[in-house]
Amino acid sequence: MVKQFKAKKLTIFLSLLLISTFVSCSKIDKETILSPNVTEDIKVEENEVKVTLEKGNSYLNDNDFANAKLTYEKATSIDKVNKDIYLQIKDKYLELTRFDDALYFVQLALNNNTDIDNMKIISDNIKSKFEITSIDKSLYEGESYTLPSELSTKINNENVSIPVTWNNSVINTSTAGTFSYLGTNKEYSRQFNATLTVVPPIVSAVVPPVVPPVVPPVVAPVIPSVVDEEHCYVKNIYKSNGKTYIDVDLVEFLRGNAALEGAIKDNNSKVGTNDDGSKFVPDSYYIRDNVHTQITYEVSQNSTFNLAEFHIYPNSSSNGTITVPVPYDRFESYIKSHINGDYRPNLCLIKFKNNVVYDVSYVYTP
Template sequence: MKGDNFMRSSYFKKILVLTLTLLLCISVFTACSAKDKQIVLSNNISQQAKAEENEISEKVKEGNKYLSEGKYEQARTIYENAISIDKGNKNTYLEIKDSYIEAGRLDDAFYIIKLAIENKVDTDSMKEQLEAIKKKFQVVNLTGSVNQNEYFKLPEAAAFKINNVDTKVDINWNISSIDTSNPGTYTFEGTAQEYERPIKFVLTVKKAVSNQPGNIAAQNAGSNSKTGVSEQNITDKVKDYIINGQGNKPEAGKLQWSKNFLNSVDIVSLYKKYKAAGGNGQDVESFAKYMTMNAPIPGNWKEMFEKDLYNTYGQKVTRLEYLGGDMYQAYIDNNGSEVPYVAVSSRTGYFHG
């Protein structure tokens, strides 16, 4: 009896030992298997990242080759392909930027860094890179002259070199109207749209030659709508002149107004002030210039402009940035990115871009 109990106890002990041994083996195997899987996965990710780095490097080298050969469009296409492989790779943008700067292509370098900012890659650092490139841009100098008390409008566009190619570029000025009542030399600043080049315009206002009495009648006879003007008809006459009476003038010399803004002006009140200041009440053209420079800015000009822009181009304004004087830069949304669209005068409502 005792022998049977002893045999049973020994048997159960063997079973227990075998079970524990089996469980230990399974545990070790499972742990090793998971670790092996982790190592394999880690190796795959590392290999994929290395492959992407190599592909980017090859693309950049190919782009550099096109750049050195003067094939700028092909170079940009290849560079953009390199960026698309990993849009978050900061070093790719910087390497391409350096290649462009070395080749003297500042505007292309500027474009690449703007692309990095649009893709939200280390934006603070990239904005510093952008400012560093802008400082390398040469100021575009423009000049002009006008006689004292004559109307003058800064050019809306000018042709100058972008990447060594003559390019016509629209300009945003920090002022919309110019006072030519005092002779002298005046400097105005602006920015080339899209390219952000600094622009300076030096205007010389020439002193007016005193009119002899005999010439005044002849001079008045040559002006537009200078007879029969009164407070009763000045509103119709000045509106007609601004909208229909400037046909023979070059575009840069015309007084430009939004019709909605023009209709909001208290023209009679301005006309009285104009005459009180010594203005010729029979000279509609002269009064139109005065009004363009001195009309009050409407309190709801933003709403009026936004309505005009939407009715004209179907675009909604996302932001207005003050440029100086009565000028503002209007931004719109373009595929998720905020971009400058037109410059607008808060006084006249006229916009261009």
């Protein structure tokens, strides 16, 4: 009986010793003890991830963004908790300034509970790079106005009209002042600002009656209109909620001596030197665009649109300085077909009254 008891104690001791030895093993020893195939399985999985990422990179380099995204998603599905996979994909997109695609995979990592604290910091950093579209509008007291339900912004370097949710969609113009509104789009993590300036209406002066014929009749003063014009690059033109809007980047179009002075002041590479040492700018014009700020204006329903004659009549001998009026649809088609690609920016002259555009004309540059 005593021998049996000692034998049991010895068996328990040896079992505990074996367990202790197993726990103290290295990762490689454990893999060897648990299964001879574990190490090989890990290597196969890592190689599959590597091959899939390289395939996604190839699609991305060929600008095949749809297949690149699908391939990268496959790579993350192989090892959902490997933070390095998400970070490599994110860096590839950031190299091409495709911030939205980069943010998508950072958010995918968060959804898979991977490196949460670090991914939140990266997510906020990417969102800070998104442009904030702003609109400015002047209104008279009592005038009705509705904030646009859609606005144009850049999504992966392309202008896209997206829905906007405003923090306060009710516009109260009963009191003069400047009022700010914040708009958001959660799907694309975008923000929009709207600044509305409400001014008192201009009331016609009341003239006391005058006994004729000593004093001629007095005509009530006409309400003045604020009229202005600016050169700009047209980024987009579109309709929303029955109204037309145009996105522009305002520029200075300088000619003659003003062009040369402006280019020299900006240290622009267009400035050349003649044989006698004097300076010049090609074609005697210079477009100054030092501040890249996109502004959205409302376009009047009665606005006129003008393109170069050779845009309409290919056989025209015009050098581009002659413009002809075109319907809105024709003008919109031209702008949208020249937004991307190798085309030069769409330089136009816009005229507006009380901050509403009533004329848009193409400006020819050699």
